[in-house]
Amino acid sequence: MSLRAGSQSPGISRHHRVFLPILIALAWVALWAWARSPYGRYLEHGDWTASGPAAFLCRVIPAGDIVVPMALYTVAWILMIAAMMLPTTLPLFDVFDRLTAQRPDHGRLLMLLGLGYVTVWGAFGLVAHLLHSAMLILITSVPTLAWHGWLIGAAIIALAGAFQFSRLKYRCLEKCRTPLSFVIEHWRGYAQAWHAFALGAQHGLFCVGCCWALMLLMFAFGTGSLGWMLLLAAAMAIEKNVRWGQRLSKPLGVALLSWAVVLVATHA
Template sequence: MAMIETSTQAYQRDRRVVIAGIVLISLLSWVYLFVIAAPGPVDHTSAHAGMHPAMAAWDGGLLALSIVMWSVMMIAMMLPTATPMVLSFTRLQHQREARSKAIRLTGWFSAGYLGTWIVFSLMAAFAQWALYSSNLMTSVMGSATPLLAGTLLVTAGLFQWSDMKEACLSKCRSPLNFLLNEWRPGSSGALIMGLRHGIFCVGCCWVLMLLMFVGGVMNLAWMAAITIYVLLEKILP
């Protein structure tokens, strides 16, 4: 006779599924970034819009590729940092008697969260196009002038000590408090909660993302460093 699954067992099973999903999506995103950042066989740069040396002739296709690049980059960097919040959401779904829907609702929550970063990616891609068209960026998408790099670094430093930064970061550091205060039932509720969490996350991290224009948009080490920094900001007191 099969054993009846307890609530704890059900949660642990779903927790493993959620973690596996986060790891898989994040890993695939990083693999994509590694592939497009790899030097090309002819011009020693990627043929992707993020690194192509002839970006002055941007058209709709290259802009679309840049949006895809930024979107995947944000998923690779920001999905892992949301792991504590996503797992807390799954746990609360189990505690609120939504066990059979926990995975699906967690998917909606995650989609809302990533949706805000995709919107940010649209703006970042247009900013990249504008900076390159103004000759303020190099062919490998780093700052072409010390003034731009310095301005971005100073802006990021000042923002780190701002009230807005602290207000948004406080929403990300305490997953349980955020979820209890923002709780909404059903799929639409999960999506809205994810969107709101994403808005707060973008609010506290958007300046850090602009530092990609300093180190180089496709600088993988720079991406990893910012990802680790954001994660530590969220989990450390």
């Protein structure tokens, strides 16, 4: 089915085009409410098991000290992905929406596309969480790191800045900036459910490939910082979706590297 054929029935999928922005807005509202609630510390990956409902659940659930923090982290991460990354991939959903508008399972295919995308980012989030937990253990066991925690933040900021100049960054960014070409290249149209999921997952891989370093900045800034979250989401959306977006990558890299140098110079 051609894109032209799918675009002849805009009324069929109009509600799907409204649903995704609503979902994104709800994710931001949920993060805002959570950050300002008595349990906002859970967003910061603090001591989830020290007090409050999480501590109670950790005691009553088998292996609760592992299961409960992972569950809270998963919910927080999914909300972050919905709020920060889904806006950057709206053009992909729009292209796929028009492509499949006349299929009877149109809504299900869009859901599977989103599920594939979120699954890849969820896997990245799990790896980031494990690395973050290992780093916290290392800081606890090495007093020098505890006294010089700013080094870790400076290293993450410098890594994100340097990655803005990498070839991998631009190869992945190019895939994200051309959703029509991406769908034409990867969408086969048969075994629709699996291929819709695979299409979302493949796009998610390229999205992770160009944005993983910027997302790691949330661990340096604090995952509960909605201001930094909004700023990074805007930068990634501009890089991917605005005509001149690629021009932002190198200046952003320079700014991050300069910030890291200032941090080192200030604390050295």
